[in-house]
Amino acid sequence: MKKQVIFITGTSSGLGKAIAELCYENGHIVYGSSRNPPSENPYVKELKVDVTDQQSVQNAVNYILEKEGRIDVVINNAGLGIIGPIEYLDVADVNRVWHTNVNGLLHVLQAVLPSMRHHNAGKIISISSIASVIALPFRGVYCASKAAGDKIIQSLRMELSQTNISCCSIQAGDIRTSINENRLKVKDLEDPFYADIVKRTNQHIDDEVNKGMSARAVALEIYRLLSHEKLPITYVVGKPLQKLSLWIKRIVSEGVFEKIIASYSK
Numbered sequence: 074m075k076k077q078v079i080f081i082t083g084t085s086s087g088l089g090k091a092i093a094e095l096c097y098e099n100g101h102i103v104y105g106s107s108r109n110p111p112s113e114n115p116y117v118k119e120l121k122v123d124v125t126d127q128q129s130v131q132n133a134v135n136y137i138l139e140k141e142g143r144i145d146v147v148i149n150n151a152g153l154g155i156i157g158p159i160e161y162l163d164v165a166d167v168n169r170v171w172h173t174n175v176n177g178l179l180h181v182l183q184a185v186l187p188s189m190r191h192h193n194a195g196k197i198i199s200i201s202s203i204a205s206v207i208a209l210p211f212r213g214v215y216c217a218s219k220a221a222g223d224k225i226i227q228s229l230r231m232e233l234s235q236t237n238i239s240c241c242s243i244q245a246g247d248i249r250t251s252i253n254e255n256r257l258k259v260k261d262l263e264d265p266f267y268a269d270i271v272k273r274t275n276q277h278i279d280d281e282v283n284k285g286m287s288a289r290a291v292a293l294e295i296y297r298l299l300s301h302e303k304l305p306i307t308y309v310v311g312k313p314l315q316k317l318s319l320w321i322k323r324i325v326s327e328g329v330f331e332k333i334i335a336s337y338s339k
């Protein structure tokens with residue numbers, strides 16, 4: 074693959090950091106971004122960006138375009154998790170997740186598209202989740218935010234079908250990152266109807282993430298995709314059982330599938 078100018082959001086930790094390092098190792102010009110960029114990063118030019126703030130994203134994109142003249146690849150990776158019963162979710166927390174996972178994606182797309190259309194070239198990758206396809210108890214808002222991102226990417230693909238700009242959602246399974254520590258939670262949940270099951274679900278998610286794929290392994294799959302001339306609509310990366318769950322969802326009834334998922338949350 075010839076040298077690409079790559080802009081990635083959420084590179085201060087986890088998957089974004091791993092993708093940025095891999096792209097740098099392969100000789101590309103990499104601009105990373107986050108709210109708390111490391112003061113020194115040998116791999117990546119780090120920019121301070123809050124994806125919930127449209128102007129902040131626009132400023133970063135303007136800066137890269139001024140320096141490099143183009144952005145070949147954008148990877149929308151910055152994201153935030155949330156867990157809790159729908160009945161008790163704090164609306165301010167829900168807004169934070171939505172503004173990060175959905176509006177953040179829109180801000181990135183609106184900032185890069187004029188230049189990509191001008192060059193009639195570009196690749197857009199949005200980091201989604203298997204949870205965008207499978208609703209999970211106590212994670213409804215996270216699932217919905219990732220599903221919204223997938224739909225935005227699918228619509229955009231059709232809007233840009235006359236161009237050489239290609240877009241893809243990565244539906245990832247569990248990845249060992251700091252997502253557990255950063256996930257928003259309902260505070261002081263005492264209602265006995267929910268308290269124990271939410272505690273167990275929290276622990277279960279933490280365990281699954283800790284057993285998940287390494288960020289490096291996921292980054293490698295995403296990096297390989299970049300060499301494809303046209304990106305697929307979605308690309309699933311995850312452990313075999315998580316990939317299998319998507320196949321099962323296609324072949325069994327909604328009711329049966331719901332029972333299978335619910336049985337993992339008791």
Ligand SMILES: NC(=O)c1ccc[n+]([C@@H]2O[C@H](COP(=O)([O-])OP(=O)(O)OC[C@H]3O[C@@H](n4cnc5c(N)ncnc54)[C@H](OP(=O)(O)O)[C@@H]3O)[C@@H](O)[C@H]2O)c1
Pocket residue numbers: 082083084085086087088089106107108109110122123124125150151152153154173200201202203245246247248249250251252253255282285
């Ligand atoms: N880990 C998993 O199991 C898993 C599974 C499926 C999908 N994903 C998705 O993978 C992506 C990366 O998550 P991760 O697992 O690597 O989690 P992570 O380690 O918590 O990384 C999240 C990154 O997003 C950045 N970020 C969060 N809010 C931001 C904002 N408002 N503006 C700019 N940057 C922001 C964080 O940096 P700052 O805090 O410094 O801003 C951090 O660099 C997310 O979209 C997540 O939903 C993760």
